[in-house]
Amino acid sequence: MNQIQKNKKKLLDYVSVVRKDSIFPPVVSHSSEFPGMGGYMLEDFYHVSVYGGIPDSNFLKLGEINAVVENTYLPSFCNDIFSCWLYHMNQGRTTDFQNVLSYNFKKYYAEQLYWRCSSNFSRAIFLETLLYEQDQMVPIVNELSKSVKTRSYSELSVSIATSLISLHELAHLYLNSENKLWASLNQEYGQIIAPMYDDVKSNYGDAFATEIRCDMFAILMSVKLLERDWDMADILNIIIYHSNSFGLFYSLGRSAKVTYDQNRKNWESEKVDFTSIDPYDSNDVYSIVPDKTMVLRSQLMISFCERIAQKSKAKIYDQNPQLPLSKQLLIQYVGVVDRMMEPKNPMARNMALLCARAFHDHPKGMDYLLLRSKKFNRRN
Numbered sequence: 472m473n474q475i476q477k478n479k480k481k482l483l484d485y486v487s488v489v490r491k492d493s494i495f496p497p498v499v500s501h502s503s504e505f506p507g508m509g510g511y512m513l514e515d516f517y518h519v520s521v522y523g524g525i526p527d528s529n530f531l532k533l534g535e536i537n538a539v540v541e542n543t544y545l546p547s548f549c550n551d552i553f554s555c556w557l558y559h560m561n562q563g564r565t566t567d568f569q570n571v572l573s574y575n576f577k578k579y580y581a582e583q584l585y586w587r588c589s590s591n592f593s594r595a596i597f598l599e600t601l602l603y604e605q606d607q608m609v610p611i612v613n614e615l616s617k618s619v620k621t622r623s624y625s626e627l628s629v630s631i632a633t634s635l636i637s638l639h640e641l642a643h644l645y646l647n648s649e650n651k652l653w654a655s656l657n658q659e660y661g662q663i664i665a666p667m668y669d670d671v672k673s674n675y676g677d678a679f680a681t682e683i684r685c686d687m688f689a690i691l692m693s694v695k696l697l698e699r700d701w702d703m704a705d706i707l708n709i710i711i712y713h714s715n716s717f718g719l720f721y722s723l724g725r726s727a728k729v730t731y732d733q734n735r736k737n738w739e740s741e742k743v744d745f746t747s748i749d750p751y752d753s754n755d756v757y758s759i760v761p762d763k764t765m766v767l768r769s770q771l772m773i774s775f776c777e778r779i780a781q782k783s784k785a786k787i788y789d790q791n792p793q794l795p796l797s798k799q800l801l802i803q804y805v806g807v808v809d810r811m812m813e814p815k816n817p818m819a820r821n822m823a824l825l826c827a828r829a830f831h832d833h834p835k836g837m838d839y840l841l842l843r844s845k846k847f848n849r850r851n
């Protein structure tokens with residue numbers, strides 16, 4: 472076994488213990504396996520991919536081993552809603568768009584809630600989303616795979632969503648070292664980095680400014696890595712789209728936490744009488760609230776993209792004829808999140824609640840459904 476293989480095993484053993492919430496086994500790769508990243512990355516650099524739970528990613532130092540642990544859970548949801556948008560833009564249909572979008576948001580919220588506590592309510596909201604996946608997401612994924620153009624935009628979207636997150640984590644390391652790459656980015660983009668950084672620092676303090684600096688690094692690195700093969704305006708529009716999504720999904724994660732705190736007492740003592748045919752009452756309440764810090768971060772990321780576009784004269788938003796993105800649409804997403812819990816079909820909510828009760832004390836069954844729901848584009 473060579474040193475890289477030994478380090479991979481060490482990382483895998485470690486991450487398997489600390490990231491038990493990953494519903495897929497962690498996957499470890501080395502920087503030498505990343506094509507096109509040469510010169511940008513640390514020589515001995517590892518990437519660990521996990522999926523699930525609280526959607527945080529982090530930089531890990533294990534002895535001499537440097538690794539980015541990336542939770543691909545959030546990027547995968549970002550890509551799903553990007554696919555919804557791409558599909559409906561190409562089909563010219565807008566009526567079902569809000570519906571399918573709202574189900575994606577609801578699924579994220581339901582999973583975040585379920586991982587905090589398996590209650591009748593969290594299970595029911597999750598179960599409500601299962602049919603829609605088969606009914607609405609499968610055709611979208613299948614349709615997008617048929618055209619070279621939409622397939623390549625989907626690939627670009629995946630690449631951007633994951634690189635924004637892993638490069639942000641890498642930036643934390645680079646910012647603390649005399650890094651040549653950061654110096655060269657500063658030289659080229661210093662005029663737009665410095666004023667924004669100073670402004671954030673004076674308004675929100677050092678710690679938040681560092682996060683924004685790492686976001687700026689992640690955006691610039693993504694642009695640098697992709698601009699050889701892709702149109703700058705397309706890259707920036709997708710970064711803007713995903714930045715907006717990050718704020719929304721983090722808000723859903725926060726909403727799940729607030730909802731859990733509100734119901735904690737009831738849920739932890741929840742019981743189901745499996746012999747009863749009496750009607751049952753539910754005292755569950757839910758909250759949909761913004762994660763103000765992440766929303767601010769996503770707004771600043773978008774503003775930074777606008778400055779890059781201005782500097783490079785790239786035509787972004789709906790000025791980009793290939794991949795037109797309306798600012799108005801992004802604003803509407805907040806409304807979709809706010810309304811996502813309104814039952815589209817009250818009978819479906821009642822049925823989901825009944826099934827959720829049947830899963831009380833059967834965690835393996837629910838975990839199985841959740842696992843299967845991750846493969847909705849394949850045949851069950």
Ligand SMILES: [Zn+2]
Binds near residue numbers: 682685
């Ligand atoms: Zn950070």
